[in-house]
Amino acid sequence: QDYLSRFFSDVGVSAPDSQEFFGLEATGQLDSNTLEVMNRPRCGFTDVLRYSHFEGGPKWDKTVITYRVTEYTPDLTQSEVDETLAKALKLYGDVTPLDFKQIDSGTADIMIKFTPGDHGDFAPFDGPQGVLAHAFSPGEGHGGDTHFDEDESWTLTAEGSNLFLVAAHEFGHALGLAHSQVQTALMFPTYQYVNTDGYTLPSSDQPTAEPKPNPKPPRKPMVKPPRAPDPTSEPVPDRCDPQLTFDAVTKIQGICTSLKMGGTSFILLARLKIQSVWAGITKVDAAYEYKRDNTVFFFKVQNLVMSRYWGFRGNAALPGYPKRLSDLGFPSSVTGVDAAVHVSSASRTLFFVGYRFWRRVFNERRGKMDRGYPKLIHRELRGIGYKVDAAFENRGFLYFSYGSSQTEYHYTRRRASRKLFNYRWMDC
Template identity: 50%
Template sequence: MKDTAVLVLALTACLSLCSGAPAMSKDDQKKAEEYLKEFYSDSSASSIHMSQVNMQDFETTLKKMQEFFGLQVTGKLDTDTIEVMKKPRCGVSDVSNYGHFYGKPRWHKQTITYRITEYTPDLSQREVDDTIAQAFKLYSDVTPLDFKQIYSGTADIMILFKARNHGDFHPFDGPGKVLAHAMSPGANEGGDTHFDEDEKWTLSSAGINLLLVAAHEFGHALGLDHSQDSSALMYPTYKYVNTQGYQLPLDDKQGIQALYGCTCPQPTSQPQPNPPEPCNRDLVFDAATNIKNELYFFKNDYYWKKNSLMKDIPQTLIRSTWPSITSVDAAYNLKGKGISYFFKGQDYWGVTATSVLPGYPKQISQFGFPASVMKIDAAVHVESTRRTLFFTGDKFWSFDELSGEMDAGFPKSIKTDFPGIGSKVDAAFENYGFLYFSDGARQTEYKYSYRSVNRVLLNYGWLDCY
């Protein structure tokens, strides 16, 4: 028998009960037997049946369950006990506050890889990637652990979404019951995590919130058992809480740090780089983009933010807003999603106007670039076509944001397809229906639908230096 334990997160149908009923029905008794046998009793225990022969075993197990959930410990079925049994739950018991599996299995390395082999159609692939990364980040924020997503081969933690039989001898049972399960740390299947595709996966309070379930299951995959603390993430029953700014509750934090230790980085002073001169006629932008109707211009370690409602144009260190990013080669914004992407070398980050999204950096090869592309010179999203244009050297690529794939026939020549802008692009952005392409200090205002130049500018003009 494998040392790793399969952990099942189960959601039973929520049925109303008649309060104050003097006795439980045969159906309630049967459901209680099934609950204690499948989700509560020790795997080594014999089958539990409501019979005169082993009523004592049933009552003993029921008392443990009642004690665990803080119910009145009677060993008898009552409405409160039945109601708890019908709540969403995950079935490992007999723990006090945070718990670890027997023998305290853990990963004996700092970097743990994971791979998602099958996705749910309920969310986009990017949404799943970001949410899974966010769930892992809850643990890397408070321990020395580092989680890295890989896209081929065997990872430490293999993740999939699939219904019914899915190859691990623990088939899912359709919508509304088992949500997911995971293995405790170990070799081979250890840590592997599976989500029931028959559930409706969401990022909100509707359906089943992926972040909360994933974070709970990854707790098991890292070695955490269940907790009796009802405010803990590792409490057996599933319930939705607001995930905006969600962090590990104290009980879970203490549990995971007992296994892996605490990361307490000390702030270090860094020398401030010399800021670039904005009112220099020879100013060359590294990158530019539009975020929430504000223009961002990047140069070396700094960026300028231009807002039509503000008189001044502040100059800010990039790392003071996005700590893991020191400079930017290219940037573009997806207005409809409220996400921007920054590129540096062969890495890229998903960001908002104030923070880096979890799970980054990632490799630009995910966009379909060949290994020969070492960096992106410029990028701009064209809202009317839902394409993102990437510029590298004297060529450009067209990426379909809807399909998540590069368009066929690329790369193409910049000079041929964009007459008048030159043969290379250092920075690009969209503003009020025009595309702006910078080549050195010179900038071309371009009408994309007509493939025509509207006027020629200098970069520094955007910084109110006339």
């Protein structure tokens, strides 16, 4: 049953709708039909709950979209890959005002690569079959980027994984389309081969955009004017600023990740908007990782009187989230969390709110804080100060940040050891 729940969370379907989404009888059991669906090769993108566009309707704010292949597969020649990707993008160019241009250097809107295993985007591939590829929705940073699992056998036929069909599906995500519940649709989450000769984009898969005029009128040469700065956009904070403050820090898959909020959250080391990695997360107040389960939890203020928390495995949202803080055992008076950290040696998670902190065993079903909490931070964790903005664990020590500085703390010995500046973690 746990395996069943994990599979459907990996493809982004909430538990009550999981089998129904794939056209199965909603038994909740691991029957033969469900096993057959689970064994199909599939797309690695997780948002299958909202079709036909992602939450918030992300789209490109331009009509010429550049793309670049940085790593090719040895399964096909470079020219075969280039021709196939151009053919897949043309499916969308034929039904939208978008034009696609391949470039050979620099940063393109859609960066493409064939790569196995862990490749630095918090969504590692899983070897042959399983997840074939994934792509990010439109946006800055990773937005639009498309990755293919090099452990697959890439072909242009019915054998192996047909690159044209997989690329056409993933480019749908890169243009803002989510998964479809129509089993014959290109955007259905599991891979299915169809004859690609003369293939055209099914109407159910077409983005809602004005079609191109036909025939296409001649285009005048155009010099693109410099883009005026967008007063509503949030600049990436300077990670080497001695006055750098943290809003949340956690280790994710062994990588120390600073989540700096400023209207929008950024992963500072990667200079990415957090929403380009974890769909639906735009602001983070606190975060922590439970390493045994490879699960990350994000806390953010939902409105002025309420905060909720989200669970992700990789970049896949777990079913049943977001949840209320009361599900963790907080009283109704707590409307937000300033910082959180899981202490591996004690199998406890600490939650900081104002001048106090709570502690609980990592157990999602228990719903109860440890007895005797909350406690005052400066009395129980002497030497770290009165408040905490962000906290994380690294090599047996806890690091508590407030303002631009932080305190290294040994939890077992209950002793502060040294003071640091936040920017020292930023590879400056």
